[in-house]
Structure formats: C-alpha cells, structure tokens
Amino acid sequence: MNEPGTVAITGLGLWTAGFPSAAAWATGRADPEAQKPLGKALDKVNRRRAGPLGRALADVVAEAINAAGADMSAVSTVIGSSIGEAATMIGLLDELWRHHNPMSPADFTMSVHNAASGLISISNKNRGMTTSLAADEDTPAAALLEGIGLALVRNTAVVVACGDEPAPPTLVQHAPPWAMLASAVVLAPLSSATTPLATLRIVIGQPPNPRGRFDQLLVDNPQFGLLALVDAVLRRTSGVIALDRGTGRGYGALIAKGTRA
C-alpha cells in the first residue's frame, strides 16, 4: 500500500484513567491507582505549570517517542485537541467576573491552545518544529495529515498526539460527557523505518466502526479516533479504522501490519 501519503507508525502512547500507557491498555487490565497523568515528558518546573491535559499529552508523547527510539530533542511535534484549554479559560473568566480578581499571568499563558506543545519543547530542549491544531470531530485526522506531511516533506520522525479533557459542563450542556483521553503515534517515512509497527494512509468516506467494546466515556471524547488507531495497531489489525465517531467528515486510517514483532 505504498501510495502517496503512506508512512510508518513506529511508536504508540496512551493515557486514560486506569490505563496510563499503551502497554497497560494492551493488557486489558485497568489500574485503579492510575487516575492522574504524570507529565513524563516535562521537567519539574513545567510539570507544575501544566494542567491535567498538558500532563496527559506529555505522558503519551514520552511513551510514543521512547517506543519509537526517536530523539525527544529533535522530533517534530503535532498536538491536536478539539477544545484545548477551554476549562482554563472558564476558570480565568470566573476569577475576573465572579470573584473580581485580576487575571493570573501564569494561568493566562497556560490558556493558549499550544500550552502543551510549548512546555514539551522547552522541557526537552527541542528547538525544532512544533504545532497545535484543532478541527472539532476531525482533529485526529487533521493532526495525522499534518504529521504525514511533515514526515514525508522533512523526511523525519514526527510525534502526533491528540487529547481532550472533559468539556466544562456549564459550556457544553447538551452533549454527552466524556472522560480525559490522550493518545499518540510516532510517524516516520517508510524509507527510514526498518521495523514499523504498521503502515498508515488517510482515506475518506469511511463509516464509523462498531464501538461495542470501548467505554462510552472514551467513545464520546472527540479524540477517540486516535485511541481506535492505537488500539488497532496494538492488536496488529489491518484495514480501515474510522477516525471520527460518525459525526465528522468520514476520515479513516488505512493501516497494514508492520514487521515489528
């Protein structure tokens, strides 16, 4: 399937409550103690600065890059999130208008969508390219497409991480609640990946996959599509994995088993 836009997947990362890594997810046994992300790709100072979403994204970035054997100080980073730091924003507005306090400069700098990508770059002395993007339900597909473009054009490894924390319930009153979820894949050009976990190409026009065996609180997270991809690669599945929940534009990930045992 070496059509244009095909890349290798060389590393995986995952964080959700009870499953603090892709390795833990693969066992299928939840760890009730693992309820808070640690921010593994962050140094001490930036771990304190980061909110829960930033720490979860840092965890999955660290796991995926380590699994791929890539260099934390050189890999390009694409972070996807649909609502990003909306909860931080609501907290700031509450301080301002409910409690009549001045805005906290530290909290303000952490309210930007690229807070996590900035902290990961700073913590790892990575002076390369990093970006953050959003596309509602299509965020996983958009982040993967940006990552594929980077891997192919720059001929380099790219970590693509997507995550969303629960939406502030006051703001999203008519949508089902979802659980915190972050996942990551490392992409690389086929020519440089000697033992890929899988190969990947993005396709469109894909009906949603059955979600039966996933917890509904994960399925309802806008980043579920990347979890579905990580899960499929862990299971050494081939075929098309839908990247949205049936409410996006129908992007899918066409994957084929790689050569890594």
Place this chain on the structure above:
Amino acid sequence: MRTDPLRVTGYSMLSALGGSRPEHLTALRAGRTGLGPSPLPLPFQTAVGAVHTPLQELPGDLAPWSTRLARMTAHLVEALDEPLRRARERWRPERIAVLLGTSTAGAESTERAYRVFIAEGVFPDRYDFLRQHTFGAVLHVVRALTGAKGPAWMVSTACTSGAKPFASAQRLMAAGLIDAAIVGGVDTLCQMTLHGFESLQALDRVPCRPFHKDRLGISIGEGGALALVERTGDARVLVLGVGETSDSYHVSAPHPEGLGALAAMREALEQAGCRPEDVDHVNAHGTGTRLNDTAEAKAISALFPTPVPVVSTKGYTGHTLGAAGALEFAFAACAVEEGWIPPSLGADQLDPEIRLHVPSTVTKGRFRAVLSNSFAFGGNNVSLLVGAP
C-alpha cells in the same frame, strides 16, 4: 530541504485600517494608525486596533454559526471571490484545503454569553459552544461559503497561528494530498487577551511604538487575512519558504539573543535556496515589548551582513495575535507588488540597542524577497519568505 513555492493567486485583508487592500495601502502610505480607544469596557488604559468595517450577517443556514469571528472571516472570503471561482474550475473540491489559524477562536462570543450566565444562571438562547466557540466553527463557515471539501484545520499556536497554515499547505501540496488551499488567520478583540496581556504588564498605555526607545508594550488588534495558494496558476506573489522553529527557552519570553527567531529566518531562506543578501525587506514581528523587539533585532542583525529596511506594521493595526502572521504576510505581499514599504510607525526615536535600519518615511524600491516574522508564546517561531513571481 527545498520545496516548491506556493503560488498565491489572491489575498484579502481586514484590520483597524479597513476592509480592503486599497484601504490598507492608503493608510500605510499616509502613515495613519488604526489604533484608538477600546470598544470593550476595560478597567485600565490601552489603545486597540478595532475593526470598524461593517460586517454582513452570515447567510440564513449559517446563522447559528454567526459570531464576530465568523463574520470577519466571511468578509475575507468574499473578497477572494474571483480567484476562488477560478480555483474551483481548476481543482476538484476535495483537493482544496481550508487551513486557518486563530488564537481566540470564539472567545469573544463565549465571554458575552458567560457574563449573562453569571448574572442570570442561564446562557442566552442563541449561544451554542459547539457552533460559536470551537476552533472548527469557522472552518465549517469557510467550507460552506467556498465549497472547499479538502482537509480542514485550525492552527492555534498563539501569535504564529496565522503564519503556520502556509507551511501546512506547502507540506500537503508537496506530499501530493492537495492542489490548493485557503490559508490565513483571524482573531477578534476579547476580554481574555486584553486582561491577560495586562496581567503580564505587556500593554502600552499609548498606541504601541515598536523599536522606540521608550516603548512599553503592545496594543492588541483584531482582523485577519486570507490567501488562496495553488499548485499552478497566475501568481501575484510566491511564498518561497517557511521556517518553523522553537526557542525552547521560556513560555512567554523570547530567547534573549533571538536564537529561535534567527533559526526560523535561516530555515525559510534555506528552503527557498536564497541567501540573506537576496532579502530586500523584513516585516518584523515587532510587537513593542522591550524584550521581543530587542531579541528580534539581535536575530535580524546576526542574519544580515548589510542592513535591510525593517518595518513593524503593528503601530498601524495593533498586534492581531492569531491573525498577525497572515495579516503581515499580506503586508509583505503588498511590498512585493507595490514597490514601496510604509514607515515603521512609532519608531521615530529608535532604541540605541536596536541596531537596525528602521525607516521613518515611505521607502520606494524593488522588493523581490521579503521576510515576515511571527513569534509566539511557547517559544514558537515562524518566518515566511514572500517573493515576486
């Protein structure tokens, strides 16, 4: 890494200077600022670059998405009507991407609704977070207005958001995934950013004065710019290269020697196969803060063996944050097309630490290659090299 230039077949702009390219050129030529009092109530003094251009309501079926951000974007789309029509004849809708940038998304709309919620315990009937706040809301509006059906995303990397989509388009085109893209950035004034930059003590009390010896900070603006970039077609200007780097230094302060900025400019030149001496002008990020202007000046001085004219246009429009990279791409394109650059407003008494050639009058010349810089929170840097076809 060399890549093919992006062919820019049309661009549109909206800011405190007006709603069209001619209005922008008139104000720039006259050295007239668009900065003035804030239309939003604030408990502190600052000047802002508010858009005063009347904005049309969105067509009926897009009414639920109608926010100031969406209406500003629709205004910019309308001004691209003719090149978009030609692009639709040339490319399949699935091969036309929508790649935009914003820092605020629908924050202005959410703020107004949230004030009502605090006062009354319920949101206004017409407020809808998913259609008015999220990053994807404006993408929906642009796709609906243009018929583009290719990949669509919103970059949000604070003040580089409007420049990065050019790089995304370049990559998708080079990877063979698209043939054209609507790229750019939009941002609105909102309480979050005004109070946030005030908390950082980064707002000047008078209209911002980039590179001035007494500068005290930024003035925030709103607006945006869109560009239609294509694989082939009659280009007005080219995007020859895009450099993207990180400072890896501090969340909200630039590297003091401007190392990340320098690396971004070098990468843009390298991508284009150009040397520093090929560059005729730099549209600086030039925000007006003490740290940013000094660091950027060091980076520019380190790159150019002989001084090039360096202008910050933020004294005209304010810092339009997530739109700045796109709006300043448009100013760079104007320099290439028109053969003149405006005075750097507010720089009449240059900081002696800033050893740059900062023009205080209109400068005529041949501007064949222009760098446009954008830097952001998180140490995120982008430099676009805009050139003549």
